[in-house]
Every structure is written in structure tokens, then in C-alpha cells.
Amino acid sequence: MSTYNPRGSVAPPEGLDKDLDPVCSAGYKLVYWGKAGNYLKFRCPHAVGRCDCPHGMSWCSSSNYGYILKINYKTNPRRLGYPLRSSSEWKKLYDKRTSVERCNSRLKKYLNLDKNRFKGIQKVKIHALFNCIALIAGTTAVNSTKSLKNTA
Known part of the structure; x- marks a missing residue:
């Protein structure tokens, strides 16, 4: 399911996949790792164990914790909002349309x-x-x- 209206659109912005979810430099979808204030935190999928990246964690970051991306969702809520469109919380809210x-x-x-x-x-x-x-x-x-x- 597409999370936005693709009519007349071009390629997604750099660092995002077709569903507007952030991806790492190897092209894997980053794992949502929580919210801190106005920032949504995403973590390297290899560090979490969601994928087996051939480059390992060193491809994205020199840290042994793995790559961390923090995005302020209030700067552009159309692109990335809270809760995330791919989450079950968002689907429950979406189903509550009157x-x-x-x-x-x-x-x-x-x-x-x-x-x-x-x-x-x-x-x-x-x-x-x-x-x-x-x-x-x-x-x-x-x-x-x-x-x-x-x-x-």
C-alpha cells in the first residue's frame, strides 16, 4: 500500500524509499527506534538484527552501536509524521474515520x-x-x- 498519492510524482527524495520511509546508505529500510521530543529515531537494521548487510555496521557508521538517524517530524509532517504510516497505531487511527x-x-x-x-x-x-x-x-x-x- 502506498502511503502517499503517487500521481504526477517523481523519484522519492534522497534517503527515503518509495513509501517515504528512511533507508540507510546500503539501501535497507531503517528500523524505528522510538521518539524523543519532536524527533523520531531510526537505527541501522543490521545492528538490530533485521537484515544481514554484507558491509556490516561499518558501512553506515564507525560506531559499534550502528547508524542512528534522528528526524524532526514537525518540520515536514506530510513527509514523515507521528505515528509512522507503516505502524499498527497509524492503521488503527486511520480506520477510525467517521x-x-x-x-x-x-x-x-x-x-x-x-x-x-x-x-x-x-x-x-x-x-x-x-x-x-x-x-x-x-x-x-x-x-x-x-x-x-x-x-x-
């Missing part, structure tokens, strides 16, 4: 609320209410004809 957001999406898609040509909030509100009435009336009509066919 029915209102889905309703707004349907209204925009099926009733042309995204192509509004009215000026003023009152006119837009009236147009949206008429669209909602049309959506509810259509749904009620379909449901009533289905129930009539089932009883006959």
Missing part, C-alpha cells in the same frame, strides 16, 4: 458538491441540503420498491 467523512465523500462524488458554483455560505448550504434530500428520497424509493417486491 461515517460523516464517508458521507461527505459520497455527496461530493455522486451529487456534485465538489463542483459548487454558488457564492455565499447560505446558498452553498441550501444546495447541499437539497442534494441530501435527493439522496435520502432516492434511497427511500429504492428500499420501498424492494420491500413491495418482497411482499408480493
Whole structure:
């Protein structure tokens, strides 16, 4: 699953893979190692034991702890936010989208609320209410004809 809209995009920025996750100089995805204030910490995957890098830890860092990358996620939250998009915490938050957001999406898609040509909030509100009435009336009509066919 892509974590961003790839339409019209080019190669990801240097140091990031196609999912915008940081990678080491050998090309392996860095392992998330926690958060300290506004900084997300990532560690060398070879040092953690997630991969067997042919160059070892010395390729990325001279430290015996391995390469550490700290990124301030508040400088560009669109690129890297907290919690990470690949984490289970982010997936749980993403799944908590409300029915209102889905309703707004349907209204925009099926009733042309995204192509509004009215000026003023009152006119837009009236147009949206008429669209909602049309959506509810259509749904009620379909449901009533289905129930009539089932009883006959």
C-alpha cells in the first residue's frame, strides 16, 4: 500500500524509499527506534538484527552501536509524521474515520458538491441540503420498491 498519492510524482527524495520511509546508505529500510521530543529515531537494521548487510555496521557508521538517524517530524509532517504510516497505531487511527467523512465523500462524488458554483455560505448550504434530500428520497424509493417486491 502506498502511503502517499503517487500521481504526477517523481523519484522519492534522497534517503527515503518509495513509501517515504528512511533507508540507510546500503539501501535497507531503517528500523524505528522510538521518539524523543519532536524527533523520531531510526537505527541501522543490521545492528538490530533485521537484515544481514554484507558491509556490516561499518558501512553506515564507525560506531559499534550502528547508524542512528534522528528526524524532526514537525518540520515536514506530510513527509514523515507521528505515528509512522507503516505502524499498527497509524492503521488503527486511520480506520477510525467517521461515517460523516464517508458521507461527505459520497455527496461530493455522486451529487456534485465538489463542483459548487454558488457564492455565499447560505446558498452553498441550501444546495447541499437539497442534494441530501435527493439522496435520502432516492434511497427511500429504492428500499420501498424492494420491500413491495418482497411482499408480493
